[in-house]
Amino acid sequence: xxxxxxxxxxxxxxxxxxxxxxxxxxxxxxxxxxxxxxxxxxxxxxxxxxxxxxxxxxxxxxxxxxxxxxxxxxxxxxxxxxxxxxxxxxxxxxxxxxxxxxxxxxxxxxxxxxxxxxxxxxxxxxxxxxxxxxxxxxxxxxxxxxxxxxxxxxxxxxxxxxxxxxxxxxxxxxxxxxxxxxxxxxxxxxxxxxxxxxxxxxxxxxxx
Amino acid sequence: xxxxxxxxxxxxxxxxxxxxxxxxxxxxxxxxxxxxxxxxxxxxxxxxxxxxxxxxxxxxxxxxxxxxxxxxxxxxxxxxxxxxxxxxxxxxxxxxxxxxxxxxxxxxxxxxxxxxxxxxxxxxxxxxxxxxxxxxxxxxxxxxxxxxxxxxxxxxxxxxxxxxxxxxxxxxxxxxxxxxxxxxxxxxxxxxxxxxxxxxxxxxx
Numbered sequence: 001x002x003x004x005x006x007x008x009x010x011x012x013x014x015x016x017x018x019x020x021x022x023x024x025x026x027x028x029x030x031x032x033x034x035x036x037x038x039x040x041x042x043x044x045x046x047x048x049x050x051x052x053x054x055x056x057x058x059x060x061x062x063x064x065x066x067x068x069x070x071x072x073x074x075x076x077x078x079x080x081x082x083x084x085x086x087x088x089x090x091x092x093x094x095x096x097x098x099x100x101x102x103x104x105x106x107x108x109x110x111x112x113x114x115x116x117x118x119x120x121x122x123x124x125x126x127x128x129x130x131x132x133x134x135x136x137x138x139x140x141x142x143x144x145x146x147x148x149x150x151x152x153x154x155x156x157x158x159x160x161x162x163x164x165x166x167x168x169x170x171x172x173x174x175x176x177x178x179x180x181x182x183x184x185x186x187x188x189x190x191x192x193x194x195x196x197x198x199x200x201x202x203x204x205x206x207x208x
Numbered sequence: 209x210x211x212x213x214x215x216x217x218x219x220x221x222x223x224x225x226x227x228x229x230x231x232x233x234x235x236x237x238x239x240x241x242x243x244x245x246x247x248x249x250x251x252x253x254x255x256x257x258x259x260x261x262x263x264x265x266x267x268x269x270x271x272x273x274x275x276x277x278x279x280x281x282x283x284x285x286x287x288x289x290x291x292x293x294x295x296x297x298x299x300x301x302x303x304x305x306x307x308x309x310x311x312x313x314x315x316x317x318x319x320x321x322x323x324x325x326x327x328x329x330x331x332x333x334x335x336x337x338x339x340x341x342x343x344x345x346x347x348x349x350x351x352x353x354x355x356x357x358x359x360x361x362x363x364x365x366x367x368x369x370x371x372x373x374x375x376x377x378x379x380x381x382x383x384x385x386x387x388x389x390x391x392x393x394x395x396x397x398x399x400x401x402x403x404x405x406x407x408x409x410x411x412x413x
Contacts, residue, residue, distance in 0.1 A: 025391055028232040029333045072330060073301050080294045088290060103340035106293050110333040112233040184229060185402035192388070192395035199387035 011132045014140035020113045021144040022195045023205060027113035030104050031145055032187040038161050041149030043097040044104065045142030047090070049135060051082045051108055052117060056134035058082075059122040066123075075118045076109065083108050113141055148190045156181030211355040218359025221409060224334045225367035226402040231334030235368055236394055240379075245372035246365075253361025255307065255329050256338050259300050260357030261350045263339040266295055296339045304330040334364055371398060 020026050027048075034044045058078050059066075066074050087105050090098035098105065108114070117137050122130045153159060158166045158177045166175060180186055199205045224230045231252065238248050269275055273287035312319045329335060338360050347353045374397055378384070384393050 025236055026233060028236065029229050029337075032229040032232065073298075076297050076301055076330070077294070080297050084290060084293050087293065103337060103344065106340050107230070107333050107337055109293060109297050110331045110336045112331060115331050183403070183406070184227065185399040185406075187229075188395045188399035188402065192392050192399070195392045195395065196385075196387050199392070203387075 007129060007132055010129050011136040014133075014136040015143060016140075016198075017202070019140045019144065019198075020116070020137050021141055022191065022198055024116070026116050027111045027141055028191075030107060030111060031141075031148060031191060032184060034101055034104050035145055035149040035152055035187050036156065036182050036184075037100070038146070038149040038153045040097055040100045041145045042142075043090070043094060044101060045138070045145045047086045047105060048108060048111065048113070048141055049138030051079065051086055052114055052138040053131055053134035054082055055079050055114060056117060056122040056130040057127050059118050060125060060127045060130035063123050071119075071123070072115075075115065079114050079118075080109050113137060144191070144194065147194060148187055151190050152181045152186060156186075211352055214352060215355045215359040215362075218356050219363040219366065220405065222360070223363040223367060223405055224337065224360050225364060225398070226405040228337065230337040231332045231364060234332055235364075235371070235398075236391065239368055239372040239375055239394070241376055242369060242372045245368045249361075249365030249368045251329055252332060252334060252364050253358065255300070255304065255332075255335050256357040256361040256364075257354060258307070258357075259303050259335060260338055260342055260353045262299055262303065263296050264342055264347060264350055264353035266299065267292065267343055271295060292343060296336060300335050300339070301330045334360065367401070370401065 014020055018024070021028065021031055030044060030048075035041045055075075055078055059075060062074070062078075083106065086108070087098070090101075090105060117133060121133045125133070150160070153161075154165060155178045158164060158171075221227065225232070225235055234248060234252075239245050267275070269278065271288045271292045273289060274284055275288075276283035276286045308319075338357055342353055342356065347356065371394070375394060378393065378397075388396075
């Protein structure tokens with residue numbers, strides 16, 4: 001990333017063309033596990049955007065002082081510190097959401113998107129572009145999370161953010177919520193469909 | 209007996225990949241052929257078996273509320289549990305480093321075959337996830353923690369070897385729509401395998 005990159009592309013590329021989840025296939029674990037409902041998906045997305053943006057800035061500020069040999073440990077410690085802060089904040093202000101997310105807030109530490117961005121971008125760029133890169137990639141991750149959460153909650157429980165969507169007469173007429181959507185494997189299939197749709201649009205992303 | 213039950217349950221029912229989706233990144237990235245998949249699987253199992261008991265001891269004697277009681281009565285109400293994330297990841301990262309150095313010293317051939325995977329493991333969510341589940345479930349003893357670690361590791365190994373075998377066949381014998389090739393179809397296969405693994409729910413020994 002030595003060449004001059006425009007700030008706009010740093011912020012917006014990760015949203016579609018270079019999406020961390022469906023194109024680079026990073027950070028899949030949490031996409032699958034927290035998206036049975038829309039609300040935890042949004043909380044998770046916001047947490048990741050925050051942690052990623054600030055971790056990028058901190059590593060970018062430190063980038064000239066970190067010895068190459070122990071950079072992974074330094075990065076892990078910075079990220080872990082930020083995650084602890086987010087975890088404590090969620091426990092204080094959004095206890096229900098933090099209960100639902102259980103271990104997955106802690107697992108932001110090992111989210112590959114974080115390590116990937118810190119290694120590939122923050123280590124070689126100034127703080128401001130690094131901040132935008134963090135926000136962009138965090139948002140790219142959040143978009144996928146929200147799409148999957150939306151589909152799964154809508155068809156799985158017939159609600160969005162806890163509010164009923166389908167009117168009662170539809171249930172009377174024989175409509176049934178698809179219980180399969182709540183189960184973990186369906187998250188994989190929804191993500192596969194997103195990948196399929198995106199690669200049909202952008203042919204050059206296809207493999208072989 | 210209880211530990212055996214836990215071990216079997218951790219392999220099939222609480223499978224790291226199919227029930228919790230932990231360690232998916234390396235699961236998807238390193239499953240193109242069986243041999244490397246086996247190497248990574250063994251490395252992950254090894255690390256889970258080592259880090260889970262270590263983190264269990266740390267949790268029980270240092271971090272948990274009141275865990276420092278053995279130091280004296282005045283420490284009885286110290287609660288360090290907010291530090292657990294940092295401590296766990298530090299243990300995992302340093303263990304990875306230690307194991308890497310030990311393997312390099314004592315078995316260069318194993319190092320050559322596992323070499324590239326060992327550093328990757330520090331950021332494998334299955335390892336940290338194992339420690340966090342251990343914390344959540346209040347295991348009774350170090351042995352229970354070790355058994356759970358072994359079970360989760362074996363389950364992860366099983367999953368990655370199985371998917372690598374399927375992908376090897378797919379690459380040569382199937383006609384998949386172009387946009388789905390590679391990662392797309394792998395997601396769908398993993399989902400189908402996950403549904404199959406759900407049939408193990410409720411197994412008791």
